[in-house]
Amino acid sequence: xxxxxxxxxxxxxxxxxxxxxxxxxxxxxxxxxxxxxxxxxxxxxxxxxxxxxxxxxxxxxxxxxxxxxxxxxxxxxxxxxxxxxxxxxxxxxxxxxxxxxxxxxxxxxxxxxxxxxxxxxxxxxxxxxxxxxxxxxxxxxxxxxxxxxxxxxxxxxxxxxxxxxxxxxxxxxxxxxxxxxxxxxxxxxxxxxxxxxxxxxxxxxxxxxxxxxxxxxxxxxxxxxxxxxxxxxxxxxxxxxxxxxxxxxxxxxxxxxxxxxxxxxxxxxxxxxxxxxxxxxxxxxxxxxxxxxxxxxxxxxxxxxxxxxxxxxxxxxxxxxxxxxxxxxxxxxxxxxxxxxxxxxxxxxxxxxxxxxxxxxxxxxxxxxxxxxxx
Amino acid sequence: xxxxxxxxxxxxxxxxxxxxxxxxxxxxxxxxxxxxxxxxxxxxxxxxxxxxxxxxxxxxxxxxxxxxxxxxxxxxxxxxxxxxxxxxxxxxxxxxxxxxxxxxxx
Numbered sequence: 001x002x003x004x005x006x007x008x009x010x011x012x013x014x015x016x017x018x019x020x021x022x023x024x025x026x027x028x029x030x031x032x033x034x035x036x037x038x039x040x041x042x043x044x045x046x047x048x049x050x051x052x053x054x055x056x057x058x059x060x061x062x063x064x065x066x067x068x069x070x071x072x073x074x075x076x077x078x079x080x081x082x083x084x085x086x087x088x089x090x091x092x093x094x095x096x097x098x099x100x101x102x103x104x105x106x107x108x109x110x111x112x113x114x115x116x117x118x119x120x121x122x123x124x125x126x127x128x129x130x131x132x133x134x135x136x137x138x139x140x141x142x143x144x145x146x147x148x149x150x151x152x153x154x155x156x157x158x159x160x161x162x163x164x165x166x167x168x169x170x171x172x173x174x175x176x177x178x179x180x181x182x183x184x185x186x187x188x189x190x191x192x193x194x195x196x197x198x199x200x201x202x203x204x205x206x207x208x209x210x211x212x213x214x215x216x217x218x219x220x221x222x223x224x225x226x227x228x229x230x231x232x233x234x235x236x237x238x239x240x241x242x243x244x245x246x247x248x249x250x251x252x253x254x255x256x257x258x259x260x261x262x263x264x265x266x267x268x269x270x271x272x273x274x275x276x277x278x279x280x281x282x283x284x285x286x287x288x289x290x291x292x293x294x295x296x297x298x299x300x301x302x303x304x305x306x307x308x309x310x311x312x313x314x315x316x317x318x319x320x321x322x323x324x325x326x327x328x329x330x331x332x333x334x335x336x337x338x339x340x341x342x343x344x345x346x347x348x349x350x351x352x353x354x355x356x357x358x359x360x361x362x363x364x365x366x367x368x369x370x371x372x373x374x375x
Numbered sequence: 376x377x378x379x380x381x382x383x384x385x386x387x388x389x390x391x392x393x394x395x396x397x398x399x400x401x402x403x404x405x406x407x408x409x410x411x412x413x414x415x416x417x418x419x420x421x422x423x424x425x426x427x428x429x430x431x432x433x434x435x436x437x438x439x440x441x442x443x444x445x446x447x448x449x450x451x452x453x454x455x456x457x458x459x460x461x462x463x464x465x466x467x468x469x470x471x472x473x474x475x476x477x478x479x480x481x
Contacts, residue, residue, distance in 0.1 A: 030477040034433045038440065045444050072385040078393040090393075093447045100393035105384045109391045121444040283384075 041122045048119030049094040055135070056097040056114050058265030060089055063275055070279055071110070072103025094120040106147050106286040110278075113138045117261055128261060135257035136221065137271060139278050143249040147282075148227055149289050150298045153204055154194040155182065155213065156222030160254070161192040169245060170228040173305050187213040191220070196301065199294040209284070212277040219274060221254040225285060228302070244309055251285060253278055409450065412442035416458050423465040429477045432469045435462035 025032070067074045068085075075086035078100075089097040095116040102109035115136045118124035152174040154164060161179040165171050175194040182191035185205045191213060195201040204225065213220065229250035255274050259267050290298060332352060339345040396404060416438030423432030439459040446455060 028476040030479055034436075038436065041437070041440055041444075045440075070384055072387040073390045076393040078395060083390050083392055091448055094444065102392075103386050103388075103390040105386055105389070108389075109393075111393075118445065121441060123441055 044122040044125060045094075045120045048121070048125070051119050052095050052097075052116045054265055055116060055263060055268065056089055056091075059114055059137070059268040059271065060099070062269045062272055066272065066275055066279070067099075067101055070104055071101035074099070074101050076100045076102070089114070094118075104282075106143070106282050108142045108144055108147075111140045111142075113140075132260050134260045135263055137255045137257060137274075139251075139253040139255075139275075141251040141253075141278065141282055143251070143282075143285070145249065148225075148249045148285050150227045150295070150302065151200040151288075151290065152196045152226045152228055153200050154222060154224040154226075155187075155191055155204075156220055156224075156254070157190060158192045160222040161194055164222060164224065165194055167232045168224070169230045169233045170226045170247070171224070172233065174226075174228060174301055182213070186210045188217045191217055197294060197297055199290060203288045203290075204284070206284070208280060209277075212273070212280070216274055216277075219255050219258060219271070221256050222252070223254075223281075224250075224252040225281070226250055226252075228305075244306065251278075251281055253281075406445065409442045409446040412438045412445065413454065413458050416442060416462055420458075420461045420465040423462075423469055427469060427472060429466070429469045429473075430480075432462065432465035433477075435465055438462070 064074070073083055073085050075088050075090075076083065077086060077090050080086075089099050091097050095118045097114040097116075099112045099114075100109060101112070104110075115138060117128065117133060117135055152170050154161060154171055154175065156164070158179065165175065165179065171194055174196045177194075179192035179194050180201075181189055182193055183189045185193065185201065187205075187210055193201060193205075227249045228247045229252070230245035230247045234245065253274070255271060257263050257267060258270055336345060336348045336352065339348060416435045419431045419435035419438060422428060423430075423435055436459075439455070439462045442458065443455050
């Protein structure tokens with residue numbers, strides 16, 4: 001037919017068959033790559049979350065006895081009606097576990113947070129290959145007023161102290177001097193000290209404390225004792241009425257788990273002496289009292305900080321008061337305008353005018369008095 | 376029989392209940408990763424569906440997986456499932472409309 005006529009004499013041309021018409025899997029290699037990546041992510045998720053779970057359980061198993069002999073309540077999620085020990089950790093997510101202990105002398109309670117690395121997230125695992133990090137255990141002991149005298153103190157790695165001095169509200173206000181090297185107090189040079197006054201450092205750094213710090217310096221990120229603890233400095237938003245941040249007497253410990261991420265469950269045992277140090281600190285802080293001179297200094301410091309704060313916010317508070325006064329006036333005027341009865345309206349207006357006049361007279365009297373006093 | 380109270384520091388009458396920290400007053404405590412990834416996943420899903428870009432849809436699937444891995448235990452699973460379903464449907468729709476394989480960017 002016609003087809004063969006046209007093709008006569010021409011050699012066959014090999015055309016490329018479009019990819020989607022090829023019936024081979026090879027052309028879908030990008031898709032296969034994607035699916036393989038997803039499977040790898042899922043596998044890492046399962047392995048990572050299981051590892052974190054095992055580490056958490058190992059930590060709890062090695063610390064359970066110490067905690068149960070010190071606290072009446074070990075483990076609480078806050079939801080049950082009765083305050084009974086759950087005897088287990090709360091899981092916040094796949095890398096953070098917490099444990100609440102309460103019911104002991106010298107403190108209100110202790111919140112322990114196991115902040116593991118995000119082993120369940122493959123992205124994080126890859127990022128950590130370039131920037132190694134370690135698991136952390138954070139212990140926050142909250143105290144009643146009578147459990148602690150008034151002082152602010154911190155000791156930890158040099159880097160941590162420099163960072164906390166800038167970040168923490170109380171450390172920046174009460175411990176203004178540069179961090180002192182720990183070598184002065186018998187602990188390794190790698191540790192630095194921030195303190196409100198020398199008496200506090202001498203009081204906290206007794207022989208037992210020095211021994212704890214020296215034997216476990218590599219695991220200590222920071223230790224922070226404060227009666228003025230309010231957390232990190234908060235950025236105040238514009239126009240917000242400023243109040244002094246709420247403070248709570250607190251002991252805050254941050255420990256690094258050894259292994260730099262390559263942790264095994266038996267590494268958790270090495271943290272037990274640190275928990276002993278925490279318990280020792282709770283009892284010690286209860287007994288640590290400033291002498292008369294120290295107490296006066298501490299009271300002066302706190303008064304100074306409060307005064308500075310009030311001074312800084314003075315203009316803002318004045319402005320806030322001014323806007324409130326103007327709002328009141330405007331509201332009153334509106335009420336008068338909305339009053340339908342013309343008689344009542346007139347009477348309200350007159351009453352408002354009389355009030356204004358009285359205020360003006362009072363002010364003038366005050367100015368006269370000040371002038372007379374000045375003369 | 377005398378009970379030596381001095382040795383036992385426990386005080387059942389001094390128990391305080393656990394109160395989860397208020398993240399409204401201190402937003403630095405919360406990890407924003409799951410929320411960002413969720414949002415990113417939805418954006419890529421929509422791009423993949425509207426612009427018929429296969430790679431957008433695949434990235435959306437990854438985002439929803441990452442968001443799930445980083446999410447808090449208290450978080451709503453419905454939200455997670457919906458973003459996951461959206462990204463899967465973006466991938467499926469892209470291939471139904473155009474069964475050609477993805478071309479690599481190089």
